[in-house]
Amino acid sequence: MNYNANSELKKLDEYYPNSDLKHVYIKHRDEIIKLLRAVETVWQNQHIDKYTFNILFKGLQNSWTVVYYSIVGEQINSMIGKIVGIEELIFKGIEDRNWRTRFNTVVIMKALDKREIKNRIIDLGLKDKSKKVKEMATDVKDYYLN
Numbered sequence: 001m002n003y004n005a006n007s008e009l010k011k012l013d014e015y016y017p018n019s020d021l022k023h024v025y026i027k028h029r030d031e032i033i034k035l036l037r038a039v040e041t042v043w044q045n046q047h048i049d050k051y052t053f054n055i056l057f058k059g060l061q062n063s064w065t066v067v068y069y070s071i072v073g074e075q076i077n078s079m080i081g082k083i084v085g086i087e088e089l090i091f092k093g094i095e096d097r098n099w100r101t102r103f104n105t106v107v108i109m110k111a112l113d114k115r116e117i118k119n120r121i122i123d124l125g126l127k128d129k130s131k132k133v134k135e136m137a138t139d140v141k142d143y144y145l146n
Contacts, residue, residue, distance in 0.1 A: 001078065003043040005036035028064055035059045039075045048085045060093045061101045073108030080114045087117060094121050099130040106136045110144050
């Protein structure tokens with residue numbers, strides 16, 4: 001894949017200064033830069049190493065949808081089957097001790113094309129101890145698996 005972190009950052013930098021989410025973007029911009037560069041590195045090297053894995057996982061833990069869904073989730077979806085080890089990131093997310101990370105992992109299943117992984121994550125989400133994670137798993141199952 002021909003992914004360019006600078007190009008992606010430029011699009012975000014052009015959009016958010018005129019947005020009502022400007023302050024949220026500024027707060028997360030440094031993390032977004034790291035994420036975009038990590039994604040570019042993974043695509044260039046065609047593998048995920050420990051360093052890029054940790055950066056992407058930190059993005060999956062983020063509370064802002066733009067970070068965990070639009071950047072990390074979409075890239076995970078496009079890397080499935082192409083980058084060895086990316087599935088491990090998803091399964092680490094659903095097993096994380098923090099409910100937010102498990103919730104975000106279930107949410108990104110909305111965009112995931114790989115049905116086998118999606119089904120496994122949703123099943124785990126439906127059994128989760130967090131009510132919010134269970135509710136999101138039910139929502140994804142009802143609206144994105146049928």
